Amino acid sequence: MTPLRERSKLSRPRVAPTLARSLLPVAGIIVFAVLLQAALKPWLETVSGGDFYAKVLLDIGINVTLAVSLTIVNGFTGQFSIGHAAFMAVGGYTAAGIVYYGSMFAFGSAEVVGGSLSTMGDNHAGPLFRSGDLIFCISLIVGGIVAAICGFLVGLPSLRLKGDYLAIVTLGFGEIVRVLIQQSRDVSYDLEEMKQAPLVGLAQLFTQKHDDWQAPVWARLGGPLGFSGLPFYTSLFWAFLVAGITLLVAIRLKRSTFGRAFLSIREDEVASEAMGVNTTSYKVWAFVISAFFAGVAGALFAHETGIQLSAQELGFQKSFDIIIMVVLGGMGSISGAAIAAAAITILPELLRDPTKLVGWQPQIIALTILAAIVAGAFRLGGRRATPLWATALAGLSLVAITWLGYGAVKVAAATGHPLDIRLGNYRMIIFALSLILMMILRPQGLLGVREIWDKSFWNKRRPAPAAASPPPQTPAPEGTVSINKKFEPDIDPGHTGIPPSTDSD
Amino acid sequence: MPSILRVQSLSKSFGGLKAVQDFSLDLAEKDLQGLIGPNGAGKTTVFNLLTGVYKPDTGTITLDKQNITGLRPSKIAAAGLSRTFQNIRLFGELSVLDNVRLGCHVRSGGTMAGAIAHSMFNRAEEQAILARARELLGVFNLNPLEDDQARNLCYGDQRRLEIVRALATEPKVLLLDEPAAGMNPQEKKELAAAIRGLRDRFNLTILLIEHDMGLVMEICEKITVLDYGETIAVGTPKEIQTNPKVIEAYLGEAEPPEGSKAA
Numbered sequence: 158m159t160p161l162r163e164r165s166k167l168s169r170p171r172v173a174p175t176l177a178r179s180l181l182p183v184a185g186i187i188v189f190a191v192l193l194q195a196a197l198k199p200w201l202e203t204v205s206g207g208d209f210y211a212k213v214l215l216d217i218g219i220n221v222t223l224a225v226s227l228t229i230v231n232g233f234t235g236q237f238s239i240g241h242a243a244f245m246a247v248g249g250y251t252a253a254g255i256v257y258y259g260s261m262f263a264f265g266s267a268e269v270v271g272g273s274l275s276t277m278g279d280n281h282a283g284p285l286f287r288s289g290d291l292i293f294c295i296s297l298i299v300g301g302i303v304a305a306i307c308g309f310l311v312g313l314p315s316l317r318l319k320g321d322y323l324a325i326v327t328l329g330f331g332e333i334v335r336v337l338i339q340q341s342r343d344v345s346y347d348l349e350e351m352k353q354a355p356l357v358g359l360a361q362l363f364t365q366k367h368d369d370w371q372a373p374v375w376a377r378l379g380g381p382l383g384f385s386g387l388p389f390y391t392s393l394f395w396a397f398l399v400a401g402i403t404l405l406v407a408i409r410l411k412r413s414t415f416g417r418a419f420l421s422i423r424e425d426e427v428a429s430e431a432m433g434v435n436t437t438s439y440k441v442w443a444f445v446i447s448a449f450f451a452g453v454a455g456a457l458f459a460h461e462t463g464i465q466l467s468a469q470e471l472g473f474q475k476s477f478d479i480i481i482m483v484v485l486g487g488m489g490s491i492s493g494a495a496i497a498a499a500a501i502t503i504l505p506e507l508l509r510d511p512t513k514l515v516g517w518q519p520q521i522i523a524l525t526i527l528a529a530i531v532a533g534a535f536r537l538g539g540r541r542a543t544p545l546w547a548t549a550l551a552g553l554s555l556v557a558i559t560w561l562g563y564g565a566v567k568v569a570a571a572t573g574h575p576l577d578i579r580l581g582n583y584r585m586i587i588f589a590l591s592l593i594l595m596m597i598l599r600p601q602g603l604l605g606v607r608e609i610w611d612k613s614f615w616n617k618r619r620p621a622p623a624a625a626s627p628p629p630q631t632p633a634p635e636g637t638v639s640i641n642k643k644f645e646p647d648i649d650p651g652h653t654g655i656p657p658s659t660d661s662d
Numbered sequence: 663m664p665s666i667l668r669v670q671s672l673s674k675s676f677g678g679l680k681a682v683q684d685f686s687l688d689l690a691e692k693d694l695q696g697l698i699g700p701n702g703a704g705k706t707t708v709f710n711l712l713t714g715v716y717k718p719d720t721g722t723i724t725l726d727k728q729n730i731t732g733l734r735p736s737k738i739a740a741a742g743l744s745r746t747f748q749n750i751r752l753f754g755e756l757s758v759l760d761n762v763r764l765g766c767h768v769r770s771g772g773t774m775a776g777a778i779a780h781s782m783f784n785r786a787e788e789q790a791i792l793a794r795a796r797e798l799l800g801v802f803n804l805n806p807l808e809d810d811q812a813r814n815l816c817y818g819d820q821r822r823l824e825i826v827r828a829l830a831t832e833p834k835v836l837l838l839d840e841p842a843a844g845m846n847p848q849e850k851k852e853l854a855a856a857i858r859g860l861r862d863r864f865n866l867t868i869l870l871i872e873h874d875m876g877l878v879m880e881i882c883e884k885i886t887v888l889d890y891g892e893t894i895a896v897g898t899p900k901e902i903q904t905n906p907k908v909i910e911a912y913l914g915e916a917e918p919p920e921g922s923k924a925a
Contacts, residue, residue, distance in 0.1 A: 160832055161769040165790035170782060179780035406778050413777035413784065414791060417756070417764045424753035431713055431747075433739035433768025433831055442774065489755075606755050 186401030194274050194394035209506075211277065211393065212463065217502045218396030219457050222403045224482035224498035225491055226450035229407060231480070232489035232606075233416065234443040235423025236315050240327030241451055242475035243334040244304040246468060248452025249459035250338060252293075252300035253384045253466055256459075258374050259292045260388060261348055269388040277392055277462045293390040297399070297456045304452020305445045307334075312444030316437050331473050338468040341378035344386060383467030384459070391460040399457060400495075403450045407491045408608075410446070419443055420489065420606075485595060487602030492609040497602070500526065505588055666691045666867050667712075667743070667835045672721030674711055681707045682891045685721070687869075689835065694861055694868045696882035698875075698902075700911055703888040705871045706748055709837050713745050714738040726834055740768050744833035746824040748840045748871070754813030758804060758823060761812050762795040765830025798826050801863075802856065817844045822853075829864060836860075838870040842877050850874060854881050879903065887911065 159167075193214070201207035223241065230238045260267045269276055270289030307330075314326045345351045351374060378384055410416045421429035422436050430436050459466045482501050486493030504526065595603075667689040674682045682704045689695060697705050710716045712723060714735040723731045730738050753761050770791065776784040799805045802822040807815060812823060821841055828836055841857070842850045854877055861868055872878045878885065879899040887895040887902060889911040895902055902908055 159794075161766055161787075161790055161794055162771065164794055165771075165783075165787040168786040168789045168793075170785040170789060172782070175780070175782055175785045178785075409778050409780060410774070413774075413788065414763065414767045414770045414772065415774050415777050417760055418767050420756055420760075421753050421764045424755055425751045427715065427735075428747065428751035428753065429764075430735040431715070431739060431745055431751075432765050432827065433736045434764070435734070435736045437734075 182405055183402075186398060186405065190394045190398040190401060191274065193397050194392055198277075198393055213503060213506050215277070215391065215393060215396050215461060216506075217499045218393065218400045219391075219454050219461070220479075220482065220498040220502045221400040221495045222396075222450055222454040222457070223479045224486065224494040225400075225403045225407050226447045226454065227479050227483050228486075228489065228491055228494045229410070229419070229447040229450075230443050231483050232487075232491075232494065233411065233419035233423065234440055235488075236440060236443065237320060237324045238311075238327040238444070238447075239324050239473065239476050239480060240311065240329075240331035240334075241447075241479045242471045242473065243327075243331035244308060244448040244451035245455030245458060245475065246331075246334050246338060246471035247307050247448075247455065248300035248304035249455030249466055249471065250378050250384065251303045251452070252296035252456030253387055253459040254375060254378060255296040255299055256292055256390065257344070257384070257387055258351070259296070260289065261351060263288070263292065265348060267386055267388050269390060271388075271390055274394040275390050275392045277389060289388070289390065293395075293460065297395075297453050300456035301449040301453040304455065305449035308444040308446075308448025308451075309441060311448070312441035315440050315444065328473060328476075331476060335468045335472055338378055339381045341376050341380050343377060343382070344379045344384060345374070345377050346386065379467070381468070383465045383470070385465060387460055387466060389460055389462045391457045391462070396457055399450075399453050403453075404491065404495060406446070406450075411491060411608075415439070415442075423489070481592065483602075485592065485602055487604040487606060489606035490602065490604040490608055493602055493604030496604075496609070504591075505585070664691055665689065666693075666726050667869075668724045669712070670722050670724075672708070672711055672723065673719045674707060674716055675719055680891050682711065682888075685711075685888075685891075685893060687886060689867050689869060691867055692861060692865065694857070694881060694883055695870075696878040696885040697869060697871045697888065698873070698878055698885060699888035699894075702890075703911075704891040705888055706839060707891075708888070709745060709839055709871065712738075712837060713743060736768070739831055739833075742832070742834035743837070744828040744831045744835075745837040746821070746828050746839055746841060748843070750817075750820045750824060752812040752815075752820055752823060752827070754811065756812060757809055758799070758812055758815065759792075759795055759808040761823060761827050762798055762830050763791050765798075765827040766791045766794055768831050795830065798830055801829070801860070802826060818846075818849050821845065825860075829860070833866065835867045835869065838868060838872075840871055840873060842872055842874050850877055853877070857881055 197214075198211055201211045204210070223245065227238070227241045230236050230241075257267050260270070264270055269278075270287050271293070272284045272286040272290055274285045275290045275293060311327060311330050315323050318326060410419070418429070418434045418439050421432070421434055422439060426436055455471070458464060458471075464470070478501070482498040483494050485501065486495070486497030507526075665688050667687070669685060669687040672682060672685040673680070685704075685708055687695075697708065699705050707716065711718050714730070714733055714737070717732050721731070722729060725738075725741050725743055728741055730741050730743065733741070753764065756764070770787055772781075772784045772787050796805060796808070799808060802819075802825070804819065804823060804826065807819065812820065815823060821844070825836075825838065825841065838857070842853050845853060857868060857870070858881060860866055870878070870882070879902075882899060885895075885897065885899055885902045886893060887905070887908050894907045894911060895905045897905065
């Protein structure tokens with residue numbers, strides 16, 4: 158049989174389709190992101206409550222990036238990291254420092270100097286990009302790289318540690334990052350004063366008195382109060398560009414020989430190593446790639462409208478939020494993580510008090526989506542096959558109950574005995590309950606390890622092919638005595654004096 | 663015949679337990695040898711030492727003139743030594759095809775950046791991996807099952823898949839740890855023929871651990887017998903069958919004749 162090396166030399170894929178497969182998705186992502194920013198956003202501004210929906214959309218983009226990047230560590234290689242928000246914080250603060258102080262030095266103030274693709278404001282005229290966008294773009298990449306370096310440092314202990322122990326290391330890393338950021342100095346708003354600030358080393362920073370103003374620029378990250386005064390560059394364009402690229406990278410990795418190496422580590426580390434996978438190096442790579450995208454997401458988060466970047470915001474609560482998305486979507490499933498990230502971002506928002514929103518009833522929509530998810534879990538629900546009609550019935554009855562409840566409230570209000578049920582107050586309870594229900598019905602998450610585009614996902618209940626059944630057992634040949642189903646195969650050349658032993662050593 | 667795997671006075675202790683003592687082995691190209699012994703004799707420990715799961719206390723292992731003693735398992739696999747596991751260790755959630763494709767990983771030469779960019783080379787290699795994996799699955803006619811999750815396969819097929827996955831690493835020497843365990847007589851017969859066939863088709867050198875004496879005696883040219891970590895006999899199947907030490911190791915010492923106790 159031809160060895161792989163020679164065979165790959167012989168394999169000549171056609172150039173045009175390969176290039177198309179390589180580049181078209183990238184072009185598609187860019188077009189999609191531009192359309193969101195240039196077409197959807199102006200339309201949303203004309204709708205009542207549109208700003209709110211645009212913000213939710215922005216959050217979806219960032220959360221998809223986070224969930225998919227965490228999938229690379231937790232889902233692919235099976236290393237349990239619970240410090241993902243720390244990588245976000247590292248990337249976010251790095252980017253914030255670059256953009257804020259970079260803008261101060263370049264433009265004299267930290268105003269947004271962005272084109273129409275990079276703001277959530279309503280300037281749709283003007284150039285697509287301006288000089289501020291360049292700084293922002295650089296900050297995204299540098300933020301990612303600094304986070305990736307931290308990912309490398311955290312990945313190192315994962316060589317020796319597994320499961321809970323590794324989780325504690327990542328938790329510790331998260332706390333270190335949080336505390337360090339909280340120890341940083343106030344943000345400087347004065348350009349002249351900033352220009353005089355010396356660029357001192359790390360040691361000098363810690364030996365100086367805390368109220369000393371003469372701290373280096375890079376140590377002025379706002380401390381416990383948070384980094385205020387940041388320009389809001391993050392737009393639907395940037396958020397979905399990054400989310401799209403993260404998805405693309407994760408999908409291409411998973412489908413490649415490297416993705417199989419990652420997954421094999423999760424499945425069985427000993428066998429993986431024995432098959433020639435350098436498990437050490439792949440585990441560190443997983444951390445590095447994952448941390449890079451978390452850092453970029455953090456940079457987007459830092460420059461998002463309505464966000465005050467602070468270490469508190471990026472504590473382990475945030476890490477757990479991301480883990481919930483990954484677990485709910487299915488450990489190892491990219492599409493699952495993305496869907497779960499979107500759902501988890503939308504649902505708590507929609508369950509909020511509707512009086513703050515104008516127009517339609519978002520809570521009803523939210524409950525309908527929840528019902529659909531629960532029904533979907535029934536349908537997919539692993540061990541016992543649930544027929545389609547039962548799934549549909551379960552889903553429809555949940556929707557019906559929701560609408561009946563809604564109707565009851567309406568009727569009660571109309572008859573002059575208003576029922577004072579504020580669904581918004583119970584939103585986290587409803588949300589948590591549906592998560593519990595989900596875990597009971599489908600502990601492996603929505604999609605398990607598979608992807609929504611996998612063939613096996615859609616026809617998993619097909620009958621096993623005939624070849625899957627074991628070959629019929631042939632009766633023991635003449636003259637062979639079989640006791641206790643312990644077969645003596647007829648290749649036995651005769652009595653050897655050595656009894657067969659079936660146990661292991 | 664030139665020697666391809668040479669093991670010289672290999673020893674390993676776990677605390678006070680001498681799991682393997684002074685184990686030596688010489689496999690010539692295209693040899694098919696057996697390693698037998700009662701439970702707890704240290705057969706699997708020998709495999710774990712050869713494949714780098716454990717580091718030997720003393721001794722050297724030479725694979726095709728390359729010293730592989732103390733290397734990490736992935737390096738040893740890359741050098742051309744592959745194995746199957748006694749307690750099946752497939753990647754259960756992955757498909758049958760992906761299990762085999764993972765075996766090809768060690769021979770692939772692409773970079774992660776190439777995979778992310780979908781480069782021409784990456785595409786060519788993925789096509790080659792797919793073709794090769796399908797061809798290898800054909801060895802045991804597992805192709806109809808290629809989309810199934812490995813854990814859903816029946817026991818015999820899981821054992822066969824383990825062999826296919828090991829073959830995908832393009833080994834020079836293949837170590838089989840109880841390949842026939844849990845198979846019925848018909849399957850064992852087919853397996854015996856298949857192991858011989860594999861050796862000829864892939865130019866393999868095979869060392870197998872097996873408790874099924876029929877299988878071992880039938881296909882092995884030379885057998886090494888271990889007991890309590892020590893090599894008690896080496897020889898052809900005929901010699902082993904009549905070796906008193908081997909019989910003693912398996913059946914215990916002959917009862918002293920009646921009355922000898924009283925005397």
